[in-house]
Amino acid sequence: MSAAIASSELLLDARGLTKSLGGRVVVDGVDLTCARGEVLGLLGPNGAGKTTALRMCYGFLRPDAGSVRIAGHDLAREPDAARRRLGVCTQDDTFDPDFTVRGNLVQTGRYYRPRIANLPGRIEEVLQQFGLTEFADRTPDTLSGGFKRRLMIARSVLHRPEVAFLDEPTTGLDPQARVAVWELVASLRAAGMAVVLTTHYMEEAERLSDRLLVLHAGRVRAAGPPRAVLGAVVGEHIVVLPSVEGRDPVGAWLVQRGTVAARVLGQRHIALDAPGLASFVAAFPGLRYEVRAPTLDDLCLALADGPLA
Amino acid sequence: MNAYRTAFAWQSRAVLGRHVRVHLRKWHTALLPPVFEPVILLLAFGVGLGRQMGELDWGGRPVGYLAYLAPGILAYTAFMTAFFQSLFSAYIRMHFQKSWEGQLTTQVRLEHVIWGEALWAASMATAYAVFVCVVLAASGLAGALSLHWGWLALALPMVFLMALSFAALGLLFTAWLPSMDHMSLPFFLVIMPIGFASSTYFPLPDVPVLRHVVQVNPLHHMAEGLRWALLEGQATWHLAAAMGLCLLMLLVLLPIDMRLLRRRVFGDR
Numbered sequence: 001m002s003a004a005i006a007s008s009e010l011l012l013d014a015r016g017l018t019k020s021l022g023g024r025v026v027v028d029g030v031d032l033t034c035a036r037g038e039v040l041g042l043l044g045p046n047g048a049g050k051t052t053a054l055r056m057c058y059g060f061l062r063p064d065a066g067s068v069r070i071a072g073h074d075l076a077r078e079p080d081a082a083r084r085r086l087g088v089c090t091q092d093d094t095f096d097p098d099f100t101v102r103g104n105l106v107q108t109g110r111y112y113r114p115r116i117a118n119l120p121g122r123i124e125e126v127l128q129q130f131g132l133t134e135f136a137d138r139t140p141d142t143l144s145g146g147f148k149r150r151l152m153i154a155r156s157v158l159h160r161p162e163v164a165f166l167d168e169p170t171t172g173l174d175p176q177a178r179v180a181v182w183e184l185v186a187s188l189r190a191a192g193m194a195v196v197l198t199t200h201y202m203e204e205a206e207r208l209s210d211r212l213l214v215l216h217a218g219r220v221r222a223a224g225p226p227r228a229v230l231g232a233v234v235g236e237h238i239v240v241l242p243s244v245e246g247r248d249p250v251g252a253w254l255v256q257r258g259t260v261a262a263r264v265l266g267q268r269h270i271a272l273d274a275p276g277l278a279s280f281v282a283a284f285p286g287l288r289y290e291v292r293a294p295t296l297d298d299l300c301l302a303l304a305d306g307p308l309a
Numbered sequence: 310m311n312a313y314r315t316a317f318a319w320q321s322r323a324v325l326g327r328h329v330r331v332h333l334r335k336w337h338t339a340l341l342p343p344v345f346e347p348v349i350l351l352l353a354f355g356v357g358l359g360r361q362m363g364e365l366d367w368g369g370r371p372v373g374y375l376a377y378l379a380p381g382i383l384a385y386t387a388f389m390t391a392f393f394q395s396l397f398s399a400y401i402r403m404h405f406q407k408s409w410e411g412q413l414t415t416q417v418r419l420e421h422v423i424w425g426e427a428l429w430a431a432s433m434a435t436a437y438a439v440f441v442c443v444v445l446a447a448s449g450l451a452g453a454l455s456l457h458w459g460w461l462a463l464a465l466p467m468v469f470l471m472a473l474s475f476a477a478l479g480l481l482f483t484a485w486l487p488s489m490d491h492m493s494l495p496f497f498l499v500i501m502p503i504g505f506a507s508s509t510y511f512p513l514p515d516v517p518v519l520r521h522v523v524q525v526n527p528l529h530h531m532a533e534g535l536r537w538a539l540l541e542g543q544a545t546w547h548l549a550a551a552m553g554l555c556l557l558m559l560l561v562l563l564p565i566d567m568r569l570l571r572r573r574v575f576g577d578r
Contacts, residue, residue, distance in 0.1 A: 096411055
């Protein structure tokens, strides 16, 4: 967690968010907070309610219950003031195809009041910051995937928001472009912005996020620093056992402990705490297996298929 | 009332400004339909067909077909332009270009986007109507047409209101149509019935049922109202009926548009 968070100035303060869509509760009493200079990673399997929760936070959806405050402004009661302080980069590219890269930024600038101070200067600054200067007079559809994403993020922060919502900002990008986006996200945090991002890339969430919030079936399953969240939901260690033919010595031990193993390509992934690992090592001295730290993949498997541990 | 107040919000003007800016950048292609469509219609129907037809009986008065047609074309152009803009163009911006979603990530809210689309459709329709007026004036200068010209300027605000109401109807289909494949439905459900039962291109036959049906068609009242104004220099109840029906359409349709489009765009009720 960065030093700025110590001031505990919450720029996003969403409480008790609840939303039903199509007669199904998609988000159920979720609290989302993000402080100045903090990156909050929102994780969960498909259908967990991440995008719906995010959409309530930036005003696309009206919560059935709960409230959202952006930099102190209630999104329902002071929509203009709250929206002036937030920036949104949606999953899909939503730039205006009728304008150039610069034109997109100019047009976006016209959608804000109070007006962005020195808009032409700010546009040049953003073009430079996001490495878009040489493409400024091209239309967005001629850009590569990585630069389209850069334009999307550039557009979302043009008006110097205090909270930025990035919904899967690196989906579909090659590794090089993804790293470039990571650096941009890090620069937003360094600039004091509160950044909320959703991602399917576990490495990305671990690297970028100061704090993770894991949603499952519309509810918060775990929240906190990445390692602590993994420990809470998955366990401290993952024992990876190759597939076994014939008599399985571990099966009975797992049943006795009430432990469920996840199956990945025939291998069993068993989440254990430190005493559990010690007990496993003692029980199977001659067995070949691998012990590794849990990853966010384990977390998603645990949430999708039931508990690992 | 909030649904109507947002028409005057700066965000609605910002969306309208975006459409104007895009259109002005493409002015050389954008100018072709409004200039050539009324010219072609007047030449083909007014001069070509009109020469074959001679004079029409309009409310017991003999009228040349070109003179009969001119006010009809003015009303019909506004109706068609507004409806098409708010249907096809808005649908493309909403569904394919996703430019609505881009706008909605800013301080612009859905009601502003909807008003921006409706105001743009009405503005464009009025601009097209201005081109029709120019073509009519040119016909007048050439001696082919004699109208009460002062009424042309007075007609434009009424044309704007009618276009706005048909834009609201177009947006209803934008919200309702499942896909582009269903775009032919509004032609059968709206354009053909309203267009044919409107006395824009020909006087309606004296059929009792039709006589009652056209009373709720704002295009019919607009065409007849403009005809009385431009040919006889008289303001008749048709204009008041057209304005009343258009206002009613706006009052009823816009809140429905907003509700349906919220469901369509956000999946929300």
